[in-house]
Amino acid sequence: MPFGLGALLMSGMATVLDAADVQRALVRIAHEIVERNKGTDGLLVVGIHTRGVPLARRLAAKLSEIEGRQVPAGALDVAMYRDDIGMRPPQATHDTELPFDLAGKVVVLVDRGYLELPLRADYVGKNLPTAPGQAVRVLLAETDGSDGVVIEDTDTKAVAS
Secondary structure: OOOOHHHHHHHOEEEEEOHHHHHHHHHHHHHHHHHHHOOOOOEEEEEEOOOHHHHHHHHHHHHHHHHOOOOOEEEEOOHHHOOOOOOOOOOOOOOOEOOOOOOOOEEEEEOOOOOOOOOOOOOOOOOOOOOOOEEEEEEOHHHHOOOEEEEEEOOOOOOOO
16 A cells, blocks of 8 residues: 555554655754854764764754854764663664764754653754654654654554664
């Protein structure tokens, strides 16, 4: 059965951002970061595995494009520091890659997750109010084959990394 509107409705999912929307959100966030930080001097972008890492790399590339200078990107694995460890099936760990000194730098931390870390976002791609029993899934070409954001019923939700 083709993955169309009928499949979305039957699966309990609703698309809220398509690939073009995701791209526009990244461009907007990159411009907000440049404006708030008055450029990209001393700026680093770090993504949390799994989907935060490709988002961090995309954001760093967009920042580099806007400002004409390289913005470093890194990766952080928080698997062993989660508050729900032991409540989920064991997950493979990933390498933490921070090939730069963090001292005195402004670090943009990319967490694509949904209430997974006790952080307040300074930059938001889209505010998505959800009802109890719903979850937000971020889909990326690097991990899922295509970009998008969907809201789905948790009854049909697979554990996302």
